[in-house]
Amino acid sequence: MMATVTEIKSDAQETGAWLGSNIWDGRAFDGDWTPLQTSANVLEPATGAVLGSVGLASPEDIRAAAVAAKSAQKSWAATGYDERAAILRAAAAVAEKYRAEIVDWIVRESGSIIAKAEYEVAVSIKLLHEASAMPSQACGQVLPSSPGRLSMARRRPLGVVGVISPFNFPLYLAIRAVAPAIAVGNAVVLKPDPRTAVCGGFSIARIFEEAGLPKGVLHVLAGDGAAGAALCSDPDVAMIQFTGSTAAGRKVGEAAGRHLKKVSLELGGKNALIILDDADIDLAVKATKWGAYLHQGQICMATGRVLVHERIAEQFTKALAQSATQLPVGDPASGQVALGPLINEAQVAHATRVVENSVAAGATIEAGGTADGLFFQPTVLSNVLPGNPAFEEEIFAPVAVVTPFASDEEAIAIANNGDYGLSAGVITASLERALAFADQLHVGLLHINDQTVNEEVVNPFGGTGASGNGTSIGGPANWEEFTHWQWLTMRGVVPAYPL
Template sequence: MTATTDHTTEHSTGATFFDQTTWDGRFYADGWRQGTEVADIVSPSTGATLGRYATASPDDLDRAVERAVEAQRTWARTPAQERAAVLRRAGLLLEQHQSLLAEWLASEAGSALGKAGFEAGLVAAEFHQAAATAMMPYGQLLQTDRPRLSMARRRPVGVVGVISPFNFPAILSARSIAPALALGNAVVHKPDPRTTVSGGLFFAAVLEEAGLPAGLFSVLPGGADVGAALVDHPQVPVLSFTGSTAAGRAIGRRAGELLKRAHLELGGNNALVVLDDVDVAAAASAGAWGSFLHQGQICMTTGRHLVHERVHDAYVAALAEKARNLPAGDPASGAPLGPIIDSGQLSKVDALVQATVAAGARLEAGGTHDGLFYAATVLSGVRPEHPAFREEVFGPVAPVVPFSDLDELTDLVNSSEYGLSLGILTGDAYRGFELAERFESGIVHVNDQTVDDEAHAPFGGTGASGTGSRFGGHEANIEAFTETQWITVQGSIARYPF
């Protein structure tokens, strides 16, 4: 598909939404602006050029933040109902143009059509949830020993810096952008350069049409220098970063030096626990979805299948059969698996698989690739010291490890430095619920795989997976994007002995 003909939609008035002539070769900062340099938007599936975007510079970022600071003062004083109305209109526009966003996710991010449609649908929910957050109570009355009114109230932080990744670029951008704006902040957003449209420029078009006042939202695609400038900027007090653990640690260190708040949602090496009383066929289906959805390029991907020894062999056979029947190809053809995002990531995935096989694991399915299309891969005989067990693969790879008792299982689950998502598959749901307390994980799903997210549910992990639940639900978002102010009021000036 071509960006110029297929990646637009028509309004009933005949006007074109997201017309490429409006944004091609531009970034968004107080309107669509040309930059000094442009870069191509390239499909990882076909290698075709889909369009261009302007790359921003640190100077562009400085100007965007300066404008955001000015615009945010007025936005913070805007009644909550008016802010909520803008977010509701944005949600409705996202619903109206859901298929257009899905097309960009398929062509730009390499998303299979089902994943692209699913993600595009989630994005609208994030904006509707944010509209509701704007109307939530934002403080509480406090007990006091003196004759006065004492309260704690939440105030917007000012300008929020958002840095989002390539894998679920739309949803992982929206879940910071929408609530931050709803709560009275401005947002300066740096999307991953590989997904500048579905992770950034598309939101600029939506929010502009929804009536968001100028200057409150900027999309500044660029390199590491722009990201560093956003982290360092003295007028950006809160950072919301989703990406790799290594990058998150660097941002967290720098934010600490600058006394900034950094909300970090990082990697995962999530375990799927398969107990001995499961329906093996159903378990293998869930396991395949958990490991192979979007080529395993999800922080919640099932990275370790921990299977009771009584059902281990049957599970491996069923999972390998699933893998062999999941072809990888251009999402436009309907293939269930798309490409790995780029050659660097593919090399990392393949190196981890090959090193694990060399260390003694057995290749039950996959382990090959055609260009950027990596076959769904199942490894058995995996041990805790193997690379594919220890590290986040971020590819369509399912390492399977047997266990014999619950103490061994607990050690296997908790041996990872990550603690994002966990699935427990069992014939006895309450047994799974009881087991959940043993495991160090921010999210636990009983009788489901590890990839799951809802706009109104708290989301976040422990350890190397990040700084806890800072996304999802009113309380988490209010905590993330506001500051607490204590205020007291009394009827007359207090008397003092001085």
């Protein structure tokens, strides 16, 4: 039987805990814990309980953090590679030591079920280990040149990297940018979503604080849109790495571009899982449930469209609906549920509106479709055709949207219908058919015989179109993202130019 949160943790809220509210209440992190003038309550979505109060940064606070980060970055970039690597290894050890407290905060603050929170901490620790290897990797190339001249292309840190992270995978989607950026010599100003600022921001601050990161290299400030806008326009911030909605990402990209900053946008998705007529229906149903319902569907990679061959669509839909009704929904801290709450009432209202409008446009509710407070029942909609709201809109809720197709060519056309281009999956007994899909689907991530939600840390991760600006983060892409090329040449003597 799955343990409850209380069984796997020491109470993270009590005074004296490693991540206790007495440390961060009303504060920001700059190497020390500095009080801010305004604050907001930290709420537990499942119960409505107040877990503490996070400080909210003003644009002036962001400006001060950027100035301090730029000053600290110079000495950090000059720090030996072995020392930088040691601090990142120490950070992984700290995260491992306090794993239970971090899991507890992810469960309580973001509404994650325990298994999802444990996975998120595990991949974050893996990420820290991977980042610790970066300082000792080769960071350039020797290029061909004329005799007597040495020509090199080398990777240099950008300076100060601004990171704006979301609420859904709050720890991992922040630390996946923070850790590699720091590893290659940058300083970082992190603005987590204020709804998950503890697990998605202050936990990272505590990890690096205890690991011995020099003061000023990492700043963590929760804040609203004005704080994010200040980060995007600050003259001392060289890059913005943003993960969040497409609507917000457009604003970030516009602001960062106006100030000529490098920008990485990891945005939304309307991801298709394509189930061919030769698929194992039982396995396809299990894959669909994972992709559509994990973390209540609040994942950019969530399976937003389930495209099923018409020969098996009725059988598949019936099996999916029956299985969905058996998934328990409730307080994730109990350890006895498969789905927890949505993040807030606005998200429930959005999902309810999409479902109601989709039914009005011809869709059929096969299961779920209702909410009790923030708890949205796992839902199956059938007969969803292109143009239907459930087909077009990112719902960010536990709603499986089933669309039939008649041929492989039609499935590809339906999957490519829309502006998003993040993730896709193809389930089939024929790898030859699957590879034909691989060459024609317009996505940054593609999984054959798997659903759409996957991450292994060592892989480049990114989408195109409304899912991002074509950049990737993770694995080999981190060097590309968090450094810039410098061309360096050397001669023994100055050439005697003819002019």
